Amino acid sequence: MSQERxxxxxxxxxxxRDPRLAAMPxxxxxxxxxxxxTELRRxxxxxxxxxxxxxxxxxxxxxxxQATPRLRGVINATGIVLHTNLxxxxxxxxxQAAIAEVAAGYSNAELDLSSGKRGGRLDGIRGPLQALxxxxxxxxxxxxxxxxxxxxxxxxxxxxxxxxxxELVEIGGSFRVPDIMAAxxxxxxxxxxxxxxxxxxxxxxxxxxxxxxxxxxxxxxxMIGFTERPTTAALAALGPPLVEDLGSGALVPGLGDEPVxxxxxxxxxxxxxxxxxxxxxxxxxxxxxxxxxxxxxxxEHPLYRALRVDKLTLAALEATLRLVLAGDLxxxxxxxxxxxxxxxxxxxxxxxxxxxxxxxxxxLESDVGFTGGGALPGEGLPTTVxxxxxxxxxxxAARLRRGAPPVVARVRRDALVLDPRTILPGEEERLCVALRxxxxxxxxx
Ligand SMILES: *Cc1c(COP(=O)(O)O)cnc(C)c1O
Numbered sequence: 001m002s003q004e005r006x007x008x009x010x011x012x013x014x015x016x017r018d019p020r021l022a023a024m025p026x027x028x029x030x031x032x033x034x035x036x037x038t039e040l041r042r043x044x045x046x047x048x049x050x051x052x053x054x055x056x057x058x059x060x061x062x063x064x065x066q067a068t069p070r071l072r073g074v075i076n077a078t079g080i081v082l083h084t085n086l087x088x089x090x091x092x093x094x095x096q097a098a099i100a101e102v103a104a105g106y107s108n109a110e111l112d113l114s115s116g117k118r119g120g121r122l123d124g125i126r127g128p129l130q131a132l133x134x135x136x137x138x139x140x141x142x143x144x145x146x147x148x149x150x151x152x153x154x155x156x157x158x159x160x161x162x163x164x165x166x167e168l169v170e171i172g173g174s175f176r177v178p179d180i181m182a183a184x185x186x187x188x189x190x191x192x193x194x195x196x197x198x199x200x201x202x203x204x205x206x207x208x209x210x211x212x213x214x215x216x217x218x219x220x221x222x223m224i225g226f227t228e229r230p231t232t233a234a235l236a237a238l239g240p241p242l243v244e245d246l247g248s249g250a251l252v253p254g255l256g257d258e259p260v261x262x263x264x265x266x267x268x269x270x271x272x273x274x275x276x277x278x279x280x281x282x283x284x285x286x287x288x289x290x291x292x293x294x295x296x297x298x299x300e301h302p303l304y305r306a307l308r309v310d311k312l313t314l315a316a317l318e319a320t321l322r323l324v325l326a327g328d329l330x331x332x333x334x335x336x337x338x339x340x341x342x343x344x345x346x347x348x349x350x351x352x353x354x355x356x357x358x359x360x361x362x363x364l365e366s367d368v369g370f371t372g373g374g375a376l377p378g379e380g381l382p383t384t385v386x387x388x389x390x391x392x393x394x395x396x397a398a399r400l401r402r403g404a405p406p407v408v409a410r411v412r413r414d415a416l417v418l419d420p421r422t423i424l425p426g427e428e429e430r431l432c433v434a435l436r437x438x439x440x441x442x443x444x445x
Contacts, residue, residue, distance in 0.1 A: 005044050009037055010055060018056050024063050032063035074406040075427050075434070079383055079419025081337045082373025084172065086408060088277040088284065089373075090333045090424060091316055092323055095282060098315035109311045121314060128321035132251050133262040133272075135289035139299050140317060141307040144275035145175045147286030148245050151271060152184035154301035155241070155294060156211035160189045162240075164197035166229065167216040171247070177216055186211065195223060199230040203238055210240050215269075217259055219247035220377050236268025241294060248373070249274020249287070251324050255338060256371070256379050261289065270294055276313075278373050281334035282320035283313045337421050338371065338381070345420035346384040352432050357439055359390040367412070369419050387415040399438035407434050 015021060015033040022029070036059045044050055076086050091099075102109075112119030120126075122139060129138040141147050152161060161181060168190065170176040181188040187209070191201040202213055213235050236242045249272065250258040258279055264272050271294050276285030286307075288298055298304060309317075320332065329335045346364050356362050365387045368380035388396070393416040400407040400416075410417040423431060 005048055005050075006041060008052060009040055009044075012037060015056065015059055018060075020056070020060050021063065024067070028063055028066055029059075032066055033059050036062050072406070074408055075424075075431050076422040077407055077409040077418040077420075077431065079342070079367075079369035079381070079385065079410065079417075079421045080372035081334055081369075081381075081422055082278055082371055083422075084373050089281045091283065092281070092320060092331050092333060094323060094331065095316040095319040098319035099283075099312050102311050102315045107311055107315075109314070121308070124318040125314065125321065128318070128325045129287070129289055131325055132321065133289055134265055135272075136292040137295040138287060138289035139295055139304065140276070140309050140314065141286045141288070141304070142309060143284050144245070144247065144273060144278075144286040145171075145180065146307040147273035147288045148180055149184050150286075150298050150301065150303055150307055151243055151273060151288060152181060152186045152212075152214075153303050154298045155243075156184070156186035158185060159187065159211035160205075160207075160209040161186045161212045161214050161243075162189045162191055162202050162205050162210060163214045163216065164192045164201070164229070165190050166192060166194050166197055166223065166227075167214075167218065169216055169218055169221070171219055195226055196228040197230065198228060199234040199238065202230070202235060206238060206240060213238065213240050213242045214245065215242065216245045217247040218377075222377050232264050232267035232269055236270070241270035241291070242268065243271045243273070244269040246272050246274040248278035248280075250279045251321075252329065255279050255335070265290060276317055276320075279334070280320065280324070281332035283316040285309055285313050285317055333424065340421060341384075342419065342421045343384045345423070346386055349418065349420050349423070349428060349431075350386050352428060353386070353435065356388065360388055360439060361390050362386060362388050365415075365417075367417060367419070369421055381421070383419055383421055385410075386418040386420070387412075388418075389415050396438060399441055400434060403434045403438055405430055405434060407431055407438075 012030065012033045015037070016029055021033065036055065040052065040055065074086060076083060082088050108119065110119055110121055125140055126138055129135055141150055163177065168177045178188055189205050191197060191205045215232065215235060232242065232244060244264045246259050246261060246264060248258050249261045251261055253260050261272055261274060269290065271288060271290035273286060273288050276282040276287060288295065323331045350362060350364055353362060365385055367383050367385045369383040370381060371379065393411050393414060396416050397409055397411050400409055410419065
């Protein structure tokens, strides 16, 4: 009986002769046919009564799935500007162009064009960072976490780093201050309490084993009530070098109350670490800026070679920093999004969508969005959204995610919510097409 059922499946060779599959690259068609047929044989072995799907259609769908790159662009309709799952900061056109130029050919990554001698990889980054933050020197590594690991390893391995108990934080996934400290071989010396730590607590803990004092910005939570935290200036006055992990590291004031990089350095921090793709709005990177001697120690540590960034990141970061330096902040998509009033864009989007097929109805609603990416916690972004109600919103959200282009929306109770804040200029029409398709596919069910 079950043998007979297996014979209802085509062989791999038979499947490959289907003209729709024969038109595809052979390796791809073969992998797809094998994957689907193996899966169906296993399913039949488990359940001989199984109703077989259209096998060829299944194989062709699998081939298309395999032919589609895994990593691709999506439309972010969540309103969350720095959405870590969606790749954080979209880059400014100038940064995109800079990547395209150095990616397509050779570049002077490590060549000084005027002397013809070997040049520094970071020559294009240092100047803008010095001008923007007042730092003496700076280096760039793969991300904010790598920046902290490098600083602790190069400057405090085998010695003590004094941190407030209120700052032993988890930033997300595997970045937890005590674990990062352990991984770098530095000894954590906790002081103070969860809610209150004073400069005197750090002062008492300073001894011959002290390598650094560290302050960690509480990026993704807020403590309110009976709390106390010494200022940068008070800690910097204690003697040992003070390292501040700023997280988002706004380069210019005015983006909520995130600490500003230049202010931390002016207040006496010896080094600061911050991410390139949070409020700075550039590529994924970790920037370490501050005193020349400490930066040199980080650069000379063997770990730096393993953590440094490639030419594409450097190109995008330099272009991003130049925009900030020129005061052209609205050229940075993240800054423009954080500052915009989405009201008019929401009305425009609702107008483009027009009438929806029953049972769906659409309306404009006030809502609160988020910055995301561990920046500006507790500071909701007042926004206007297009809300779709009347049908199965979870199913619609899933269809949108699986569409082309994929659209990621927010689900809020019984509504599917599209926040125009994070929809990039030029994406509106593709979003409307994707939404109409998702709604009509639903009708077809
Ligand atoms: C985000 C953050 C990090 C990690 O930075 P990544 O660029 O995500 O690696 C480290 N410290 C703080 C305080 C942060 O906010």
